[in-house]
Structures are given as C-alpha cells and as structure tokens.
Amino acid sequence: MNVPRNVGGWDRVLRGVLGIWLSVVAVAASLDEKRTTAAVAALAGAGLLQNAATGFCGCNALFGVDTTRDGE
Template identity: 50%
Template sequence: MTEKNVGGRDRLLRGLLAALLTVVAVSTLRNGKRKTGLLALGGALGFGFNAVTCFCGLNETLGIDTTGE
C-alpha cells in the first residue's frame, strides 16, 4: 500500500468536490450533454478516490503531503 498524502481539510474539500461534480454529472447527462457529464463524472471519481484512499498521485509527484504528519 502506498503512503497516505491527503488529509484534513484537503480530504474534506476533495470529498465535497466529488459530491458536487456527481450532481453536475447527473444533471448534465440528463440534459443530453454527454461530454460535459462524462468529464464531470471522471472528476468526481478521481476526487472521490483521493478522499477515500487518502492518496493522490499528483501530490506524490509534487512532493506534497497534507496529512500533517
């Protein structure tokens, strides 16, 4: 398992963004805007993954650690 590098406010913000992008995805897909809906869904899945696993590959690449450890 990889080391955690997402925590605290960063994790909360990513969870909220995942929820918001999920709403945007559902709304735009219902309106027939497939490209926008799928992009929003991809973002929601990415932010949700980061929030749940406490790991972000971009943070690791940039050497960022928001866990406070």
C-alpha cells in the first residue's frame, strides 16, 4: 500500500528531533518512577518518530496540511 506523504522538509526533521527528545524524557521519567509522564512522553515520541520515518501524519491529512514539496 502506497501512502501519500504529507510531512517533509524541516517539519520532518523537527518531528524526528522532538521524537528522540521525548523518548529520552520517557526513559528519564521511568527511571524516576514517574510512570504517567513516562507513558505520555513515550507515546508522543513514538508518534512523532513514526511521522518522521513514514512522512505521513494522520492529523495533517485530516486538516488538509501538506508540508512536502512537489517531487519529494
């Protein structure tokens, strides 16, 4: 199945960086026994990393936002 991309350029890079940062926050919160913070940060980080890896965001599709350039 070929899913159209709607995340590109700096948006994609930013999502990757924030996804990694939130994953680190999740590990730190887990070590500090803050389970709720760890779970929320892990889920948000995983979602952003998925967006960055696939180039597709469901929310962007829902609202008609496309940050890719033609031919990307």
